[in-house]
Amino acid sequence: LAKTTQPISMDSYEGQEVNITCSHNNIATNDYITWYQQFPSQGPRFIIQGYKTKVTNEVASLFIPADRKSSTLSLPRVSLSDTAVYYCLVGDIGTNAGKSTFGDGTTLTVKP
Amino acid sequence: SAVISQKPSRDICQRGTSLTIQCQVDSQVTMMFWYRQQPGQSLTLIATANQGSEATYESGFVIDKFPISRPNLTFSTLTVSNMSPEDSSIYLCSVEVGLYEQYFGPGTRLTVT
Numbered sequence: 001l002a003k004t005t006q007p008i009s010m011d012s013y014e015g016q017e018v019n020i021t022c023s024h025n026n027i028a029t030n031d032y033i034t035w036y037q038q039f040p041s042q043g044p045r046f047i048i049q050g051y052k053t054k055v056t057n058e059v060a061s062l063f064i065p066a067d068r069k070s071s072t073l074s075l076p077r078v079s080l081s082d083t084a085v086y087y088c089l090v091g092d093i094g095t096n097a098g099k100s101t102f103g104d105g106t107t108l109t110v111k112p
Numbered sequence: 113s114a115v116i117s118q119k120p121s122r123d124i125c126q127r128g129t130s131l132t133i134q135c136q137v138d139s140q141v142t143m144m145f146w147y148r149q150q151p152g153q154s155l156t157l158i159a160t161a162n163q164g165s166e167a168t169y170e171s172g173f174v175i176d177k178f179p180i181s182r183p184n185l186t187f188s189t190l191t192v193s194n195m196s197p198e199d200s201s202i203y204l205c206s207v208e209v210g211l212y213e214q215y216f217g218p219g220t221r222l223t224v225t
Contacts, residue, residue: 041218043116043206043216044155045216046214046215087155102154102156
């Protein structure tokens with residue numbers, strides 16, 4: 001399983017765009033990249049998933065360069081309610097999702 | 113998507129006792145997972161629970177300590193046996209839905225005194 005490295009913490013202000021980068025140098029050909037968000041006292045919540053290039057949904061965008069050794073979660077115009085821990089996971093879609101390893105995550109703090 | 117509930121939401125237990133945590137899903141799922149999350153830490157996978165077969169445990173976790181049941185496709189239990197203060201943690205269940213997408217329950221906050 002590919003190990004991931006993320007910044008431990010990030011600060012931002014309301015209305016700004018936030019980009020959180022995850023390094024996964026040992027990503028395998030069959031691995032997908034998935035991001036989760038976790039609020040205090042709640043279980044993680046699926047945000048977005050991708051394999052290459054760019055993926056966008058109503059919540060975020062995920063940018064994956066051609067070498068796939070990193071990925072960037074982009075949150076447009078954050079609000080105070082986006083304060084949470086964000087986890088990047090990498091794993092083979094041929095195996096079950098639960099076999100992926102949660103890294104340390106990035107604690108995002110959005111300030112007014 | 114899937115909606116997952118857990119019982120109890122929290123409990124305070126004495127050392128040496130056992131607690132069984134229930135996980136209920138609103139739809140039938142093949143894979144269910146149990147995680148542990150210690151305060152301020154990331155999630156650690158305990159085991160994978162498949163219906164009709166024994167659970168598969170990750171390194172560092174054993175069946176005698178964390179027995180798991182999976183009687184049907186919507187329900188699972190995790191028992192934390194012979195508890196010690198080191199078992200104080202949040203225990204979460206999750207299910208796999210669709211392509212590599214997990215949905216998590218709200219967690220059970222366990223305090224062992």
